[in-house]
Amino acid sequence: MAKVKLGEKIPDFTVASTDDSEFSLSENVGKNIVIYFYPKDNTPGCTKEGEDFRDQFEAFSSNNAIIVGVSRDSVKSHEKFICKYDFPFDLLADEDEKLCHLFDVIKEKNMYGRKYMGIERSTFLINSNGTLVNEWRKVKVKGHVEEVLDALENI
Numbered sequence: 001m002a003k004v005k006l007g008e009k010i011p012d013f014t015v016a017s018t019d020d021s022e023f024s025l026s027e028n029v030g031k032n033i034v035i036y037f038y039p040k041d042n043t044p045g046c047t048k049e050g051e052d053f054r055d056q057f058e059a060f061s062s063n064n065a066i067i068v069g070v071s072r073d074s075v076k077s078h079e080k081f082i083c084k085y086d087f088p089f090d091l092l093a094d095e096d097e098k099l100c101h102l103f104d105v106i107k108e109k110n111m112y113g114r115k116y117m118g119i120e121r122s123t124f125l126i127n128s129n130g131t132l133v134n135e136w137r138k139v140k141v142k143g144h145v146e147e148v149l150d151a152l153e154n155i
């Protein structure tokens with residue numbers, strides 16, 4: 001499967017989403033899309049990142065943007081995460097890692113000397129025509145949402 005590239009259209013995809021639905025890229029043409037990948041529901045960094053996107057949700061919406069978060073957790077886990085932190089956006093359940101591989105976010109990680117494959121915190125900005133216009137990899141949570149919002153305001 002080809003990987004996404006800056007300046008190119010993103011191939012259409014459909015992924016299981018919260019709210020008993022699916023998310024398809026093609027159904028959101030005409031809107032800017034922020035897709036952020038995070039390792040796991042209910043972990044400190046992932047919770048903080050979700051809260052930051054939640055707190056800036058109106059600013060993103062006023063720039064014709066939707067936000068979706070992606071991890072390998074199940075829809076059920078995502079629904080609990082959304083409910084606990086009052087996220088106003090959907091989370092996508094990429095349990096088969098197809099979306100993670102398309103965006104090339106599965107990387108070798110090391111925790112306490114143990115190596116494993118996991119999601120590298122990353123964010124992608126897709127314009128209203130479906131073209132990838134910006135990407136952030138190896139994201140540090142502090143100040144990140146503001147960077148994404150600034151980039152959105154300048155497309």
